[in-house]
Amino acid sequence: KNEVEQSPQNLTAQEGEFITINCSYSVGISALHWLQQHPGGGIVSLFMLSSGKKKHGRLIATINIQEKHSSLHITASHPRDSAVYICAVCSNTGNQFYFGTGTSLTVIP
Amino acid sequence: DAGVIQSPRHEVTEMGQEVTLRCKPISGHNSLFWYRQTMMRGLELLIYFNNNVPIDDSGMPEDRFSAKMPNASFSTLKIQPSEPRDSAVYFCASSLQQNYGYTFGSGTRLTVV
Numbered sequence: 001k002n003e004v005e006q007s008p009q010n011l012t013a014q015e016g017e018f019i020t021i022n023c024s025y026s027v028g029i030s031a032l033h034w035l036q037q038h039p040g041g042g043i044v045s046l047f048m049l050s051s052g053k054k055k056h057g058r059l060i061a062t063i064n065i066q067e068k069h070s071s072l073h074i075t076a077s078h079p080r081d082s083a084v085y086i087c088a089v090c091s092n093t094g095n096q097f098y099f100g101t102g103t104s105l106t107v108i109p
Numbered sequence: 110d111a112g113v114i115q116s117p118r119h120e121v122t123e124m125g126q127e128v129t130l131r132c133k134p135i136s137g138h139n140s141l142f143w144y145r146q147t148m149m150r151g152l153e154l155l156i157y158f159n160n161n162v163p164i165d166d167s168g169m170p171e172d173r174f175s176a177k178m179p180n181a182s183f184s185t186l187k188i189q190p191s192e193p194r195d196s197a198v199y200f201c202a203s204s205l206q207q208n209y210g211y212t213f214g215s216g217t218r219l220t221v222v
Binding site: 043099 | 212
Protein backbone atom coordinates (compact mmCIF):
# COMPACT_ATOMS: atom_id res chain seq x y z
CA LYS A 1 0.00 0.00 0.00
CA ASN A 2 1.32 3.44 -0.89
CA GLU A 3 1.50 5.97 1.92
CA VAL A 4 0.45 8.68 -0.57
CA GLU A 5 -2.31 8.22 -3.13
CA GLN A 6 -3.12 10.73 -5.82
CA SER A 7 -6.12 11.00 -8.09
CA PRO A 8 -6.70 11.16 -10.89
CA GLN A 9 -3.63 9.62 -12.47
CA ASN A 10 -4.29 11.40 -15.76
CA LEU A 11 -6.40 14.43 -16.46
CA THR A 12 -7.25 16.23 -19.68
CA ALA A 13 -9.02 19.57 -19.52
CA GLN A 14 -10.08 22.33 -21.86
CA GLU A 15 -8.40 25.67 -21.45
CA GLY A 16 -10.26 27.74 -18.88
CA GLU A 17 -11.58 24.83 -16.86
CA PHE A 18 -11.26 24.59 -13.09
CA ILE A 19 -9.05 21.65 -12.14
CA THR A 20 -8.75 19.70 -8.91
CA ILE A 21 -6.08 17.14 -8.08
CA ASN A 22 -6.44 15.13 -4.90
CA CYS A 23 -3.92 13.64 -2.51
CA SER A 24 -4.64 11.29 0.39
CA TYR A 25 -2.05 10.02 2.80
CA SER A 26 -1.98 7.46 5.55
CA VAL A 27 0.81 8.64 7.85
CA GLY A 28 1.04 11.44 10.36
CA ILE A 29 2.80 14.33 8.73
CA SER A 30 4.70 17.45 9.58
CA ALA A 31 4.24 18.93 6.11
CA LEU A 32 2.81 18.24 2.68
CA HIS A 33 4.35 19.47 -0.57
CA TRP A 34 2.94 19.96 -4.03
CA LEU A 35 5.52 19.72 -6.81
CA GLN A 36 5.19 20.45 -10.52
CA GLN A 37 7.28 18.67 -13.11
CA HIS A 38 7.22 20.01 -16.65
CA PRO A 39 7.70 17.87 -19.76
CA GLY A 40 11.32 19.01 -19.90
CA GLY A 41 11.86 17.29 -16.54
CA GLY A 42 12.47 20.25 -14.25
CA ILE A 43 10.76 20.17 -10.86
CA VAL A 44 9.30 23.21 -9.16
CA SER A 45 8.08 23.31 -5.58
CA LEU A 46 4.63 24.92 -5.62
CA PHE A 47 3.46 24.76 -2.03
CA MET A 48 4.41 23.51 1.39
CA LEU A 49 1.43 23.09 3.73
CA SER A 50 0.96 22.02 7.29
CA SER A 51 -2.58 23.39 7.72
CA GLY A 52 -5.28 25.42 6.04
CA LYS A 53 -4.93 26.88 2.60
CA LYS A 54 -2.38 28.65 0.44
CA LYS A 55 -2.84 30.59 -2.78
CA HIS A 56 -0.35 31.61 -5.42
CA GLY A 57 -1.76 33.17 -8.55
CA ARG A 58 -4.22 30.72 -10.12
CA LEU A 59 -3.09 27.89 -7.86
CA ILE A 60 -4.73 27.06 -4.54
CA ALA A 61 -3.71 24.27 -2.18
CA THR A 62 -5.74 23.08 0.77
CA ILE A 63 -5.13 20.51 3.44
CA ASN A 64 -7.40 18.78 5.95
CA ILE A 65 -5.20 17.25 8.61
CA GLN A 66 -8.02 15.32 10.28
CA GLU A 67 -9.05 13.69 7.00
CA LYS A 68 -5.44 13.30 5.79
CA HIS A 69 -6.32 14.85 2.49
CA SER A 70 -5.04 17.69 0.35
CA SER A 71 -6.25 19.21 -2.90
CA LEU A 72 -4.52 21.30 -5.52
CA HIS A 73 -6.82 23.53 -7.54
CA ILE A 74 -6.03 25.40 -10.74
CA THR A 75 -8.43 28.12 -11.77
CA ALA A 76 -8.77 29.23 -15.40
CA SER A 77 -6.42 26.49 -16.59
CA HIS A 78 -4.01 27.20 -19.42
CA PRO A 79 -1.99 24.94 -21.72
CA ARG A 80 1.18 26.00 -19.91
CA ASP A 81 -0.21 24.30 -16.78
CA SER A 82 0.29 20.97 -18.55
CA ALA A 83 2.68 19.05 -16.32
CA VAL A 84 2.88 16.24 -13.80
CA TYR A 85 1.80 17.29 -10.32
CA ILE A 86 3.31 15.34 -7.44
CA CYS A 87 2.15 15.25 -3.85
CA ALA A 88 4.79 14.51 -1.22
CA VAL A 89 4.59 14.27 2.57
CA CYS A 90 7.13 14.38 5.34
CA SER A 91 6.13 12.08 8.19
CA ASN A 92 6.18 13.42 11.72
CA THR A 93 8.05 10.34 12.91
CA GLY A 94 11.48 9.57 11.58
CA ASN A 95 11.43 12.34 9.00
CA GLN A 96 10.48 9.95 6.22
CA PHE A 97 9.42 11.38 2.88
CA TYR A 98 6.74 9.70 0.79
CA PHE A 99 5.74 10.60 -2.76
CA GLY A 100 2.60 10.11 -4.77
CA THR A 101 2.95 8.72 -8.27
CA GLY A 102 1.86 12.00 -9.80
CA THR A 103 -1.07 13.33 -11.79
CA SER A 104 -0.40 14.02 -15.44
CA LEU A 105 -2.37 17.08 -16.52
CA THR A 106 -2.90 18.09 -20.14
CA VAL A 107 -4.72 21.34 -20.85
CA ILE A 108 -5.98 21.60 -24.42
CA PRO A 109 -6.34 25.01 -26.08
CA ASP B 110 20.90 33.67 -7.69
CA ALA B 111 21.72 30.87 -10.11
CA GLY B 112 19.55 28.39 -8.25
CA VAL B 113 20.58 24.85 -7.40
CA ILE B 114 23.30 23.76 -9.80
CA GLN B 115 23.82 20.13 -10.68
CA SER B 116 26.51 18.62 -12.81
CA PRO B 117 26.80 16.92 -15.13
CA ARG B 118 23.43 17.28 -16.87
CA HIS B 119 23.89 13.95 -18.60
CA GLU B 120 26.18 11.04 -17.81
CA VAL B 121 26.60 7.83 -19.73
CA THR B 122 28.90 5.27 -18.19
CA GLU B 123 29.68 1.59 -18.41
CA MET B 124 28.58 -0.88 -15.82
CA GLY B 125 31.13 -1.18 -13.04
CA GLN B 126 32.44 2.35 -13.34
CA GLU B 127 32.35 4.89 -10.56
CA VAL B 128 29.94 7.78 -11.04
CA THR B 129 30.00 11.06 -9.11
CA LEU B 130 27.12 13.52 -9.27
CA ARG B 131 27.59 17.03 -7.95
CA CYS B 132 25.30 19.63 -6.45
CA LYS B 133 25.74 23.24 -5.43
CA PRO B 134 22.82 24.41 -3.27
CA ILE B 135 21.51 27.94 -3.09
CA SER B 136 23.70 30.08 -0.89
CA GLY B 137 22.25 30.33 2.60
CA HIS B 138 20.12 27.21 2.33
CA ASN B 139 20.95 24.79 5.10
CA SER B 140 19.05 21.69 3.97
CA LEU B 141 20.04 19.63 0.95
CA PHE B 142 18.23 16.65 -0.54
CA TRP B 143 19.15 14.01 -3.11
CA TYR B 144 16.30 12.33 -5.04
CA ARG B 145 16.11 9.67 -7.72
CA GLN B 146 13.35 9.44 -10.31
CA THR B 147 12.57 6.44 -12.48
CA MET B 148 9.56 5.45 -14.52
CA MET B 149 9.00 2.38 -12.37
CA ARG B 150 9.39 3.87 -8.90
CA GLY B 151 8.67 7.55 -9.43
CA LEU B 152 10.40 10.07 -7.21
CA GLU B 153 12.31 8.76 -4.18
CA LEU B 154 14.25 10.58 -1.51
CA LEU B 155 17.73 9.08 -1.14
CA ILE B 156 19.29 11.18 1.58
CA TYR B 157 19.13 14.64 3.09
CA PHE B 158 21.47 16.88 5.03
CA ASN B 159 20.83 19.62 7.58
CA ASN B 160 23.76 21.97 8.14
CA ASN B 161 26.03 19.58 6.22
CA VAL B 162 25.15 16.64 8.50
CA PRO B 163 23.36 13.59 7.02
CA ILE B 164 20.01 13.29 8.79
CA ASP B 165 18.33 10.38 7.06
CA ASP B 166 19.96 8.07 4.54
CA SER B 167 17.38 5.30 4.77
CA GLY B 168 16.47 5.89 1.15
CA MET B 169 19.95 5.07 -0.11
CA PRO B 170 19.38 1.80 -1.96
CA GLU B 171 22.64 0.01 -1.34
CA ASP B 172 26.15 0.32 -0.01
CA ARG B 173 27.21 1.18 -3.54
CA PHE B 174 25.65 4.60 -2.96
CA SER B 175 27.28 7.23 -0.78
CA ALA B 176 26.75 10.95 -0.32
CA LYS B 177 28.87 13.64 1.24
CA MET B 178 28.50 17.30 2.03
CA PRO B 179 31.95 18.58 2.96
CA ASN B 180 30.73 22.18 3.22
CA ALA B 181 27.61 24.28 2.89
CA SER B 182 28.11 24.92 -0.81
CA PHE B 183 28.81 21.48 -2.21
CA SER B 184 27.52 17.92 -2.11
CA THR B 185 28.30 14.75 -4.03
CA LEU B 186 26.42 11.53 -4.65
CA LYS B 187 28.67 8.66 -5.62
CA ILE B 188 27.79 5.27 -7.05
CA GLN B 189 30.51 2.66 -7.04
CA PRO B 190 30.32 0.34 -8.88
CA SER B 191 27.46 1.48 -11.08
CA GLU B 192 24.86 -0.93 -12.47
CA PRO B 193 22.32 -0.58 -15.29
CA ARG B 194 19.46 -0.44 -12.76
CA ASP B 195 20.95 2.78 -11.39
CA SER B 196 19.91 4.52 -14.61
CA ALA B 197 17.61 7.35 -13.55
CA VAL B 198 17.37 11.10 -13.20
CA TYR B 199 18.97 12.27 -9.99
CA PHE B 200 17.73 15.54 -8.55
CA CYS B 201 19.26 17.70 -5.88
CA ALA B 202 17.18 20.25 -3.96
CA SER B 203 17.93 22.74 -1.24
CA SER B 204 15.82 24.72 1.21
CA LEU B 205 16.19 27.27 3.99
CA GLN B 206 14.75 24.81 6.46
CA GLN B 207 13.83 21.18 6.16
CA ASN B 208 10.22 21.83 5.26
CA TYR B 209 10.36 25.38 4.01
CA GLY B 210 9.80 25.19 0.25
CA TYR B 211 12.39 23.56 -1.90
CA THR B 212 14.30 24.65 -4.96
CA PHE B 213 15.23 21.83 -7.29
CA GLY B 214 18.19 21.54 -9.59
CA SER B 215 17.73 20.56 -13.22
CA GLY B 216 18.74 17.00 -12.53
CA THR B 217 21.42 14.65 -13.83
CA ARG B 218 20.25 11.99 -16.25
CA LEU B 219 22.39 8.93 -15.62
CA THR B 220 22.55 6.05 -18.07
CA VAL B 221 24.55 2.98 -17.12
CA VAL B 222 25.13 0.63 -20.03
